[in-house]
Amino acid sequence: MFTAAELDAIWLSLLVATVAVVASLPLGIGLGWLLARRHFRGKSLLETLLHLPLVLPPVVTGYLLLVLFGRHGWLGEPLERWLGIRLVFDWKGAALAAAVAAFPLMVRSIRLAFSGVDPRLVQAARTLGASRWNAFRTVTLPLASHGIVAGAVLAFARSLGEFGATIMIAGNIPGVTQTIPLLVYTQLETPGGLKHARGIVVVSIVLAAGALAVGEYLERRGRARLGTIHD
Amino acid sequence: MMMSRFMSLVAALLLAVAGLMPAGCDSSVSPRGKLSGDAAEPLTVLVAASTREGVEEVVQRFRDSTGLAVRIAAGPSNALAQQIMAGAPADLYLSANEHWADAMVDAGLSADRQTVLKNRLVVVAPRGNPAGVRVLEDLVGDRVKYVALAGEQVPAGMYAGEALETAGLLETLEAERKIVRGHDVRIALAYVEEGEAEAAIVYATDALDSGKVETVATIAADTHQPIRYPLVLVDRRPVRPAARKLYEFMVSGEAAAIFRKYGFEPATAEN
Numbered sequence: 001m002f003t004a005a006e007l008d009a010i011w012l013s014l015l016v017a018t019v020a021v022v023a024s025l026p027l028g029i030g031l032g033w034l035l036a037r038r039h040f041r042g043k044s045l046l047e048t049l050l051h052l053p054l055v056l057p058p059v060v061t062g063y064l065l066l067v068l069f070g071r072h073g074w075l076g077e078p079l080e081r082w083l084g085i086r087l088v089f090d091w092k093g094a095a096l097a098a099a100v101a102a103f104p105l106m107v108r109s110i111r112l113a114f115s116g117v118d119p120r121l122v123q124a125a126r127t128l129g130a131s132r133w134n135a136f137r138t139v140t141l142p143l144a145s146h147g148i149v150a151g152a153v154l155a156f157a158r159s160l161g162e163f164g165a166t167i168m169i170a171g172n173i174p175g176v177t178q179t180i181p182l183l184v185y186t187q188l189e190t191p192g193g194l195k196h197a198r199g200i201v202v203v204s205i206v207l208a209a210g211a212l213a214v215g216e217y218l219e220r221r222g223r224a225r226l227g228t229i230h231d
Numbered sequence: 232m233m234m235s236r237f238m239s240l241v242a243a244l245l246l247a248v249a250g251l252m253p254a255g256c257d258s259s260v261s262p263r264g265k266l267s268g269d270a271a272e273p274l275t276v277l278v279a280a281s282t283r284e285g286v287e288e289v290v291q292r293f294r295d296s297t298g299l300a301v302r303i304a305a306g307p308s309n310a311l312a313q314q315i316m317a318g319a320p321a322d323l324y325l326s327a328n329e330h331w332a333d334a335m336v337d338a339g340l341s342a343d344r345q346t347v348l349k350n351r352l353v354v355v356a357p358r359g360n361p362a363g364v365r366v367l368e369d370l371v372g373d374r375v376k377y378v379a380l381a382g383e384q385v386p387a388g389m390y391a392g393e394a395l396e397t398a399g400l401l402e403t404l405e406a407e408r409k410i411v412r413g414h415d416v417r418i419a420l421a422y423v424e425e426g427e428a429e430a431a432i433v434y435a436t437d438a439l440d441s442g443k444v445e446t447v448a449t450i451a452a453d454t455h456q457p458i459r460y461p462l463v464l465v466d467r468r469p470v471r472p473a474a475r476k477l478y479e480f481m482v483s484g485e486a487a488a489i490f491r492k493y494g495f496e497p498a499t500a501e502n
Contacts, residue, residue, distance in 0.1 A: 071426050088427045089377055089411055171411050171422075172382075189310050190384050191334065 006200050008175045009183040013207070016091055016166075016179055017159035020099035021152050024106065028155075029148060032110030033140070037119075054104040058164025065097060065169045087169065094170035094177050098159035106155040113147020114140065146222035153215025157208050180204045273300035274477055275320055277311040279327035279386065279460065280415040281350070281434045285493040286325065289486045290477075299473050307415035309384040315340060315465060322474035323481065324463040327386035327416075332461035342466035345482050349496040350458040351435040352390055354448040355423055362429035364447045367394075370430055371403050378404060379411045379419040379431035386458075387416035391432035393455035420444065434458070436494035459498060 002010070035047065053061050069076040069087045079085045087093035117140050125135040141148075163181040170177035172186060183200055187193035278286045283305035290301045304311070312331040315321045316338050325347070326332045335341045356364050362374035370378050381388035395401040404410050411428055413419035416437060422428040424443040431444075438446045452458075464470060464478040480486055487497040 066425075167414075172414075173408070173411055176408055186382075189307070189313065189382070191309070191313060191316070 002199060005174050005183060009178055009180045009200065010203055012091060012177065013160055013179040016094045016098050017156050019095040020102060020159045021156045023095070024099040024103055024155070025152060028103065028106040028110055028151060032107050033114050036111045036114035050107055051104050053101050058101065059168055061100060062097060062165030062168025065100060065165060069093070069096065069169065089171045089173060089177065091170070091177055094166045094179060097165035097169050098162040101162045101165055102155035102158040105158055106151040109151030109154055110144070110148050113144035116147070117143045146219045149215060149218045149222060153211055157211045160208055273302050274322045274474055275302045275304070276323040276325065277304050277315065277321045278325040279308045280305050280417045281327060281387065281437055282325055282460065284440065285490045285495060289481060289489050292489065293477055293480050297476065301477065307382060307385040321465050322467065322471065323478055324465055326461055326463065328389065328456070329459055329461055331386065332463050335463050340466055341463050342470045343464040343478060344461055346459045346461045346498040347482055348460035348490055349498050350460070351452060352394060352432055352450040352455065352458070353435045353438050353446045354430055354432055354450065355420065355438045355444040356430050356447045357423055357426045358443055358445055360445060360447055364430050366448050367398050367400065367450065371400055375429040376409065377411050377428040378409050379413055379422040379428040381416040381419050382412045382414060385415055387434060388412060390455045390458055394432065394450045397454035439494045
């Protein structure tokens, strides 16, 4: 039903998107909490930097990543020399590009969720003897969970569709870095290729819609649980 | 309040701009449709990526002597052909192989055609040749992790694929997942310039252009189709006289002399 190249692309897209979200979630939660709960010098600068991938053309983001993480890049060279990790022409580079592109969406959602948590509930937990971390884990985090889920789902869906930055840093290598968007693009450049792309386009839509549906379900379940806590 | 005064000012500005837009629009979209061009519209030439610099100089000579406006877009020949066949308003098309020019003829879009340039393939490596590539066979060795080629439908990628197949290396390279396909031949070159790939197969003219790579091996011309660049005068029904003028200039000896500076050999009637 699907060609080997299409199956490779589907598998790669799922791998890249999952790794991108899972790897950036801790940082996303941390930054979302920080931006929601704290004021500090340089906060606006941080917010601007965080929003950059949202507003920069994706190929520019990809170019910046290439400069940073390429073999001679500031971060790329030590990564390769000391950890043997190569990001360019590798699925990890695609995951990095997807993570960076999706990060602003994730943080916005998580930040919103944290600012919706009533700080008095946290204070109540502290006065009852909970440590900062305990209060965060048992009060703040569960209350913000539906926003965190929403952020993760948004980031996942965005990662599935990442193209510009991916093609810059990971290249378009079938079976190695050719995600669904890259495969569709390659088909587009081939005369007559458009009709072959139909199947994979449908898969792409189903995956994105599926991700959103799962997110919706998790969010609703999270809110329902919150309902019982309040009562 | 200040905020709403500001917002209504912004709204007013936006409305004014929107209102002025139709008046400011130029008449380059003629009522006859997009395919034919208005007399005032600049000429558009779509050219293979490898010819960009040469074409820029040729076109500038043409602009200087005729005062006509010309726009250049460079890219992989297959994508350019796709665009023209989908209705993009191009007057001339310079392809890096006969195949894509044939496609234009088959689509009924060619009013005239002539082969103008020849080129050769070479293997390039980053300056210093870190993987010590001396011959084509070195590409399957351990020291070469990635070989950059242009895309499978891009002429440079097609010639390179042919050459590798003739040498019996293509299957091995593909099985070892060593081949990285760039969007066009210049991207393949860039991968080597940045040291991300240890070798690339590009045109001899591209290697000349770049100071960050060195040519390490040549590829025998009989291992692939002869590299020919046909120039197509796109039939925009009708062909504009200015387009015909540019076409005649680009096939002339004067243009050939300019292209020679960039390393292209002119194609004569015999070859």
